[in-house]
Amino acid sequence: xxxxxxxxxxxxxxxxxxxxxxxxxxxxxxxxxxxxxxxxxxxxxxxxxxxxxxxxxxxxxxxxxxxxxxxxxxxxxxxxxxxxxxxxxxxxxxxxxxxxxxxxxxxxxxx
Numbered sequence: 001x002x003x004x005x006x007x008x009x010x011x012x013x014x015x016x017x018x019x020x021x022x023x024x025x026x027x028x029x030x031x032x033x034x035x036x037x038x039x040x041x042x043x044x045x046x047x048x049x050x051x052x053x054x055x056x057x058x059x060x061x062x063x064x065x066x067x068x069x070x071x072x073x074x075x076x077x078x079x080x081x082x083x084x085x086x087x088x089x090x091x092x093x094x095x096x097x098x099x100x101x102x103x104x105x106x107x108x109x110x111x
Contacts, residue, residue, distance in 0.1 A: 001048070002071045002078045005056065020046045021056055068094055 003009050004017030012020075025044040048058050057070030064084060071078035079097055 001056070001069075002073075002076065005071070005073055006076070021048055021050075023050055 001009075001017075001021070004012060004014075005021055007014055007017075009017050022045055024046060045056075048056055050056055051070075054074065055070045055072055057068065059066075059068045061067065065082065067080070067082045069078075069080045081094055081097055083093070
């Protein structure tokens with residue numbers, strides 16, 4: 001997805017990536033305008049969302065699995081996180097990963 005966003009995708013054509021990653025349903029359609037970096041109810045594309053800080057993400061789950069996938073188009077860093085059940089500590093794990101991504105982003109910008 002990150003490669004597709006950057007025009008280097010090999011699975012879909014450029015227009016398809018653009019459609020997937022462009023907001024199709026604006027934040028005004030949702031009651032809760034949570035501005036958190038991992039909120040996927042902000043600007044919603046096709047199975048992907050763009051959070052207020054600009055992360056492109058997909059969250060989902062089913063019986064026995066929960067996942068968050070996102071990338072930061074500014075730093076070009078992507079994260080994939082899976083858990084085999086909805087456990088209260090999963091949010092802590094995701095927050096720790098997010099903090100690490102932010103630190104890495106700052107280091108890249110500093111170089």
